[in-house]
Amino acid sequence: xxLVTPRPCKLQPDVMSSHTAVLECxxxxxxxxxxxxxxxxxEVLAFFLISDIHFVxxxxxxxxxxxxxxxxxxSMECVFKECRYVVDxxxxxxxxTEHIVRVCIPPILELA
Numbered sequence: 001x002x003l004v005t006p007r008p009c010k011l012q013p014d015v016m017s018s019h020t021a022v023l024e025c026x027x028x029x030x031x032x033x034x035x036x037x038x039x040x041x042x043e044v045l046a047f048f049l050i051s052d053i054h055f056v057x058x059x060x061x062x063x064x065x066x067x068x069x070x071x072x073x074x075s076m077e078c079v080f081k082e083c084r085y086v087v088d089x090x091x092x093x094x095x096x097t098e099h100i101v102r103v104c105i106p107p108i109l110e111l112a
Contacts, residue, residue: 001054001083003047021047021054025088033090033103034058036081041071041090041103045078054083064100074099 003018004027019030028034028044034056035041042058049055059078061071071092091104 003049003054006049009048016049018047021056021083023054023083023086025086028056028086028089033061033092034086035088035090035103035106035109036085037087037109038085039063039068039109040079040081041068042079043073047083048080055080056083056086061101061103069103069105070095071101071103072099073101 001021001023003016004020004022006016006018009015009017021028030044030046032044033041034044040060042060045057045059047054047056057078057080060075061073062075064070064072087109088106090106092101095102
C-alpha cells in the first residue's frame with residue numbers, strides 16, 4: 001500500500017495525506033466507495049499515512065432496513081479506518097429512491 005502524491009498535513013506535518021492511494025484491492029481515489037470486512041461501506045474522503053499505518057477517512061453509508069446492498073448516502077457520519085481492513089472498492093448505482101444506492105457486494109463477503 002502507498003499514497004499517490006502524498007503531501008504533509010498543514011496542522012500535523014508528520015502526517016501525510018492524499019486523495020489517491022494504491023491499496024491491496026488496487027487504485028482507489030476520493031469519491032470511490034469502499035467496503036470493509038465488518039460490512040462498513042462508505043465514500044472515500046482522503047487517505048492518510050500516520051506512523052507508517054495507512055488510514056482512510058470515509059463518509060459512512062449505513063445499510064437500509066438491514067439490506068447490506070442498499071446504502072443511505074444522506075449520512076454525514078465520517079470515520080477513520082485502517083486501509084488493511086478494506087475488502088474492495090464497490091460498484092454501485094443510484095436507485096429510484098433519493099439518497100439510496102445499490103452496492104454490488106464483493107463475493108468474498110457473501111461467503112463470510
